[in-house]
Amino acid sequence: MDHVTASRTLSALAHEHRLAVFRALIAAGPSGLAAGELARGVGIGATNLSFHIKELERAGLVRSWRVGRSIRSSVEVDAVRRLLEFLIADCCGGKADLCGGIFVEVSSLCCGSAQFSNPEFSS
């Protein structure tokens, strides 16, 4: 990932509503969520949500498809992985012994559940 792409991807995430949408979709997994569910969950209007979903798509973070009358969206997991890799790349040239010992189990970034499992969306 080049730094221009990375910057655009981060811009897409750097918005409260879009971040809420992203996390809801991460939690929802591959089957994603319908636009209406997302709008209600995040608490914004359909027009506004449509705009933000488009932004996430434009950044390659989300893909959408039609199912009946609804448009469902889900996270492009590979794009997320590439972004995280970019952020922490080139760090220290291997002097791990001097490092603060950061470790995140990014393998936990996986998908399965089809509905909101995020308390943020219980409303």
Added chain:
Amino acid sequence: MDHVTASRTLSALAHEHRLAVFRALIAAGPSGLAAGELARGVGIGATNLSFHIKELERAGLVRSWRVGRSIRSSVEVDAVRRLLEFLIADCCGGKADLCGGIFVEVSSLCCGSAQFSNPEFSS
């Protein structure tokens, strides 16, 4: 990390110059870099860099201290770890078998080298 903080942290990174600064500092490790070195490396004016460093500090991603005539800055590694954890949290409730198999060695986010090791900054 709450979603407001996460959103602010992402906003801080979601800018080409700040992202370049961040990655240079990640590469530089705990001893950081002087503002002048960063301004030359990123290719922006001192005033502009000062503004962006302040933004990164305000987001808690960077800390700075004086060394003689220079102000040096380095990355707050814990803040980065918290951000990455927040982004991939709550994913799928453990149905890892359905997952795309994302894995990033975030343990590579460590620090040591004191100078630019990033080709982007060879100019």
Added chain:
DNA sequence: TTTATATTGCAACAATTATTGAAATATCGG
């Protein structure tokens, strides 16, 4: 103490991004 180097604060201006409502489009069930 004078001079040079390094960085920040201020103020003005430029550019981008977010939100809203109303109308348009697409799908489904009857």
Added chain:
DNA sequence: CCGATATTTCAATAATTGTTGCAATATAAA
């Protein structure tokens, strides 16, 4: 086909963010 539901497009407006030069501040070296 017709009415209901779901989402998008458009256009107008509001709000935020980025950039620049100049002056001010702080440190260090001579």
